[in-house]
Amino acid sequence: MQQNNASGADTPQILREERNSAETAVALPSLSLDRTELIRAAQEVRQNAYAPYSNYSVGAAVRTIDGRVFVGCNVENASFGLTVCAERNAIFAAVAAGAREIVAVAVVTGDGGSPCGACRQVLAEFRPRSGDPLEIITTDVTGAVVMESAISALLPFAFDLPS
Numbered sequence: 137m138q139q140n141n142a143s144g145a146d147t148p149q150i151l152r153e154e155r156n157s158a159e160t161a162v163a164l165p166s167l168s169l170d171r172t173e174l175i176r177a178a179q180e181v182r183q184n185a186y187a188p189y190s191n192y193s194v195g196a197a198v199r200t201i202d203g204r205v206f207v208g209c210n211v212e213n214a215s216f217g218l219t220v221c222a223e224r225n226a227i228f229a230a231v232a233a234g235a236r237e238i239v240a241v242a243v244v245t246g247d248g249g250s251p252c253g254a255c256r257q258v259l260a261e262f263r264p265r266s267g268d269p270l271e272i273i274t275t276d277v278t279g280a281v282v283m284e285s286a287i288s289a290l291l292p293f294a295f296d297l298p299s
Contacts, residue, residue, distance in 0.1 A: 183195070
């Protein structure tokens, strides 16, 4: 969802965010997904994270347009630049299985952290070609939703090459 400001430029709008009961916004349209299943898969794979340096374990589960679910966890390395985020691991597993469109991702962290910029760009690469939103759900370890948004709101000016 985009909003035009006074200058006519598009500005991002987070569709739904909950840090506590005092903070809420507009709800993301339902994509008829079993969010509970997606969150549970991300919670489970988070336990496999390899995060000896940051102690910040992350689990991610992506749902492809055909309904398949792929998971990934973060894998750190002593050479920090070689670390890979959970979201990208899940996306790459989906791509390795032939998927090219992702409709939703659940990310589970200790505090409900949001995908980094690199993960946002990779998610944007595999958003539905129909123009439907790619839903992002972040939760804390209890499964409480911290943020729910569309990739277009989190990365409104994603890099894209003309087809």
